[in-house]
Amino acid sequence: MIDENLVRSVAHLARIAIPEARVPGLAKELAHIVEYVDQLAALDVQGVAPLTHTNAGANVYREDEVAPSLPVEAVMALAPARSGNFYRVPKVIGDA
Amino acid sequence: MNAFPPVPEMVAAVRSKRVAPDHFVTESLRRLEQHGGTLGAVLSLTKERAQADLAPLSARLAGGEDLPLAGVPIAIKDNICVRGTTTTCGSRILESYRPPYDATAVERLVRAGAVIVAKTNLDEFAMGSSTENSAFFPAKNPWDLARVPGGSSGGSASVVAAALVPAALGSETGGSVRQPAAFTGIAGLKPTYGRVSRYGLVAFGSSLDQIGTFARTAADAALIHAVIAGRDPRDATSSDHPVEPNQARSMDLKGLRVGIPKEGHDSAIDARIRARLSATQERLLAAGAVIRELSLPHAKYAIPTYYIVATAEASSNLARHDGMHCGVAAPPEKDLLHQYLRNRAQGFGAEVTRRILLGTFCLSSGYYDAYYERAMRVRSLLARDYRAAFEQVDVLLGPTTPTPAFKHGEKTSDPLQMYLADVLTAGANLAGVPALSIRAGHLTEGGSELPIGLQLTGPAWSENLLFRVGAAIESYWPEADRLPPFVRSQA
Known part of the structure; x- marks a missing residue:
C-alpha cells in the first residue's frame, strides 16, 4: 500500500523535501513498519472507545486574566531573520 | 573515582556547612569535563548557569530556606529547557536554540537548591532507543564503550552510571528513561502521566510524554521526583492529585501483592534476565510478598499501537519546527512553501523524518480510521488490562x-x-501508569559486565510504593552497587 507516490505525497503534506534518490528506500522502510503495525487490524475493537487522554477528568479552566508573557526581545533575539518585531520570511502571497 | 554519596548525605553535608555549597557541583563539573567527552554523553556544560544558581545558595541556606536538594549537581536531557543554555533536542534544526525560560521541572529543582551542570545527549527529538540518532555524536555505555547506553535519554543515564553526576532528568514517551536506566544499571522512573509538568519539555507525543528521573538508587530518585512532581498551571494536563511526602526507604513487604505478567517470562527475553526475575520473585516470596502470575493480554500490541500514536502526535508537534523562529538564516527560497520544505529537510535527521512521515500517513485522509483511530481503541484495551x-x-x-x-x-x-x-516499556506510557526500572545486578557477555534492569509498574499515583519496593529489590543484589570498570580506573 505504501509506494513511492505515497511517500512523495506524505512528504509534501509534512513539508519535508525528500531527495528523489531517497524515495525508494523510504517507501521500503515505511512499508515494512506499516506491515508490522497492521497486526492491529486483526483485533476486534468494535464498541471500544478511543483513548485520547489517560488522566481525563473535567476540563481545565482558568480565569481569563492577563499574565506576564515571555519578554518579546528575548524571543525575537532567536529569530534567524527579523524586521523589528516581525519574522522575516519569503513572500507568502503571490503577485496579483 | 568513587560514586557521589547518596543525595540525602550530600544535602546534609552542604546544609551543615561541612562542605562548601559548591563542593559537589565543582567536583561534578570536573568529572563531566574530564570524562563526558569519552562517553559522548554531554552536549553542553552549563557552567555559567551553575555559577549563577550557586551564588545565592549560601545566603538562601543562612536565611533558613528549606532546600531539599541544596548543592546537588543535576544533569538535564537536552530536550528540556534551561534558560540561557542551548537546548538542541539532539537536532540540527534546534542547534542554536537558547530558550528564554526554564522548564517547570528545572525551575523546581533550582528552587530546591539543586544546580544544573550539564545538558545531555539524546536521540534526536527523543526518537530512538540507543542515543545513536543524535545529530551530533552517539553516546556510550560506561559498562562497555562499544555498547549503547540505551535511549533516548542515553546521555543522562550514562553520566549518572559513570558517577559524573548523582542524578539527572530524562524524558519518556515509550521507555526512554527506563530502558537506558536498565542498560546502565541505575534507577529510572517514568511517572504517572500528569504527575510532572511538561512545560518546557520539547513535545514529542503529548499524550505519552513525561519527564523522568535518573539516580543511582530508588531512594535518590524518590527525593528528586518529590521536588519536580505536582500541578503546574502552565501544563493543563498536569494533575492536582496530591503529592505524597517522599518516603525514600525500603518497606515491609509482608502481604504485598506482586503480579508477574507472563509476558515477562517470554522465551524471546534473554534467559539470564528471566533467571534474575525468577530469583527476585523468590526473594520477594521469602520476604512475605504474595506472588501472582497474570497476563496483560494486549501487551503484545503495545509496540504497534505506540508507533502509530507516538508518530501521529509527533508529526503534529514537530510541525512547529520551521527553521524560521530560531536558528541560523538559511538562503532564501522563492516562496514560503519551499522555505519550509528545505529548512525541514536540512534540519531533521533520518529517523525523525521517517517518524514524521509515518505519523503523517497515519493521520492522513483515507488512513486515519484504519491507523490512528484504531490504535487509540487498542490503547483503551491495553489500559483496561x-x-x-x-x-x-x-x-x-x-x-x-x-x-x-x-x-x-x-x-x-x-x-x-x-x-x-x-517492547516491555511502551505499555506503561500508553496506559499512563508509573513504572520504575531498578538495577538487579549484572550478567557477563563478551567479557563485559552488563547491568540487568527489572521494572516495577503500579497504578496511577503509586510512585512512592514503586520506590519503596524498588529499594527492597536493590538490596537483594548488593553487587549492583559496583561502578563500571571505566569509572573504577579513573582518578
Whole structure:
C-alpha cells in the first residue's frame, strides 16, 4: 500500500523535501513498519472507545486574566531573520 | 573515582556547612569535563548557569530556606529547557536554540537548591532507543564503550552510571528513561502521566510524554521526583492529585501483592534476565510478598499501537519546527512553501523524518480510521488490562528490556528492530501508569559486565510504593552497587 507516490505525497503534506534518490528506500522502510503495525487490524475493537487522554477528568479552566508573557526581545533575539518585531520570511502571497 | 554519596548525605553535608555549597557541583563539573567527552554523553556544560544558581545558595541556606536538594549537581536531557543554555533536542534544526525560560521541572529543582551542570545527549527529538540518532555524536555505555547506553535519554543515564553526576532528568514517551536506566544499571522512573509538568519539555507525543528521573538508587530518585512532581498551571494536563511526602526507604513487604505478567517470562527475553526475575520473585516470596502470575493480554500490541500514536502526535508537534523562529538564516527560497520544505529537510535527521512521515500517513485522509483511530481503541484495551491487573495486585514486576545493552550499529540498519527494544516499556506510557526500572545486578557477555534492569509498574499515583519496593529489590543484589570498570580506573 505504501509506494513511492505515497511517500512523495506524505512528504509534501509534512513539508519535508525528500531527495528523489531517497524515495525508494523510504517507501521500503515505511512499508515494512506499516506491515508490522497492521497486526492491529486483526483485533476486534468494535464498541471500544478511543483513548485520547489517560488522566481525563473535567476540563481545565482558568480565569481569563492577563499574565506576564515571555519578554518579546528575548524571543525575537532567536529569530534567524527579523524586521523589528516581525519574522522575516519569503513572500507568502503571490503577485496579483 | 568513587560514586557521589547518596543525595540525602550530600544535602546534609552542604546544609551543615561541612562542605562548601559548591563542593559537589565543582567536583561534578570536573568529572563531566574530564570524562563526558569519552562517553559522548554531554552536549553542553552549563557552567555559567551553575555559577549563577550557586551564588545565592549560601545566603538562601543562612536565611533558613528549606532546600531539599541544596548543592546537588543535576544533569538535564537536552530536550528540556534551561534558560540561557542551548537546548538542541539532539537536532540540527534546534542547534542554536537558547530558550528564554526554564522548564517547570528545572525551575523546581533550582528552587530546591539543586544546580544544573550539564545538558545531555539524546536521540534526536527523543526518537530512538540507543542515543545513536543524535545529530551530533552517539553516546556510550560506561559498562562497555562499544555498547549503547540505551535511549533516548542515553546521555543522562550514562553520566549518572559513570558517577559524573548523582542524578539527572530524562524524558519518556515509550521507555526512554527506563530502558537506558536498565542498560546502565541505575534507577529510572517514568511517572504517572500528569504527575510532572511538561512545560518546557520539547513535545514529542503529548499524550505519552513525561519527564523522568535518573539516580543511582530508588531512594535518590524518590527525593528528586518529590521536588519536580505536582500541578503546574502552565501544563493543563498536569494533575492536582496530591503529592505524597517522599518516603525514600525500603518497606515491609509482608502481604504485598506482586503480579508477574507472563509476558515477562517470554522465551524471546534473554534467559539470564528471566533467571534474575525468577530469583527476585523468590526473594520477594521469602520476604512475605504474595506472588501472582497474570497476563496483560494486549501487551503484545503495545509496540504497534505506540508507533502509530507516538508518530501521529509527533508529526503534529514537530510541525512547529520551521527553521524560521530560531536558528541560523538559511538562503532564501522563492516562496514560503519551499522555505519550509528545505529548512525541514536540512534540519531533521533520518529517523525523525521517517517518524514524521509515518505519523503523517497515519493521520492522513483515507488512513486515519484504519491507523490512528484504531490504535487509540487498542490503547483503551491495553489500559483496561492494566486496570484489571491492579484490581488483583499492588505492583507488577518484570524485566525492563528483553536484552542487555547492545552494541553500537547492531540495530541501526533496521528501524523496526530498534523499535522492539521498547517492547516491555511502551505499555506503561500508553496506559499512563508509573513504572520504575531498578538495577538487579549484572550478567557477563563478551567479557563485559552488563547491568540487568527489572521494572516495577503500579497504578496511577503509586510512585512512592514503586520506590519503596524498588529499594527492597536493590538490596537483594548488593553487587549492583559496583561502578563500571571505566569509572573504577579513573582518578
